[in-house]
Amino acid sequence: MLIQQREIPQVSNDMMNMLHEDEVEIVNKFHDAVLARDIDKIDEIFEELIADVEVHFATEEAMMETADYEFTIVHKGDHDTMRKKLKDLHERWKILKGPKEVKGFLEKDFKSWFKLHISKWDSETAPNVA
Numbered sequence: 001m002l003i004q005q006r007e008i009p010q011v012s013n014d015m016m017n018m019l020h021e022d023e024v025e026i027v028n029k030f031h032d033a034v035l036a037r038d039i040d041k042i043d044e045i046f047e048e049l050i051a052d053v054e055v056h057f058a059t060e061e062a063m064m065e066t067a068d069y070e071f072t073i074v075h076k077g078d079h080d081t082m083r084k085k086l087k088d089l090h091e092r093w094k095i096l097k098g099p100k101e102v103k104g105f106l107e108k109d110f111k112s113w114f115k116l117h118i119s120k121w122d123s124e125t126a127p128n129v130a
């Protein structure tokens with residue numbers, strides 16, 4: 001398992017907590033497929049993960065815009081960095097089909113980014129968009 005649900009800090013917004021919980025489930029399923037080097041399954045869940053991340057980020061961004069939250073641009077900027085990393089990795093995956101690179105990304109990059117983003121940006125944003 002890549003990320004335990006209890007490792008993820010709760011924020012003061014139920015919608016955001018729900019989005020995070022869903023994403024942990026999908027990313028763990030994805031990590032399992034990567035460890036198993038199951039190319040077809042990685043293909044399938046990669047698409048699912050990217051779609052889920054988009055729902056997560058776009059929902060938060062819509063909430064911030066509706067609330068006219070003052071740090072919307074900075075928070076969105078951190079989403080955009082991860083959007084780009086995921087997109088670039090997906091493009092490389094489609095050509096190289098290398099589970100090792102995806103494994104390294106999930107374990108060294110995505111996991112720490114996800115926890116840090118939630119404890120910093122989502123925690124700071126949640127009370128302002130409730």
Ligand SMILES: [Fe+2]
Binds near residue numbers: 019020056118
């Ligand atoms: Fe979030």
Ligand SMILES: [Fe+2]
Binds near residue numbers: 057121
């Ligand atoms: Fe966020």
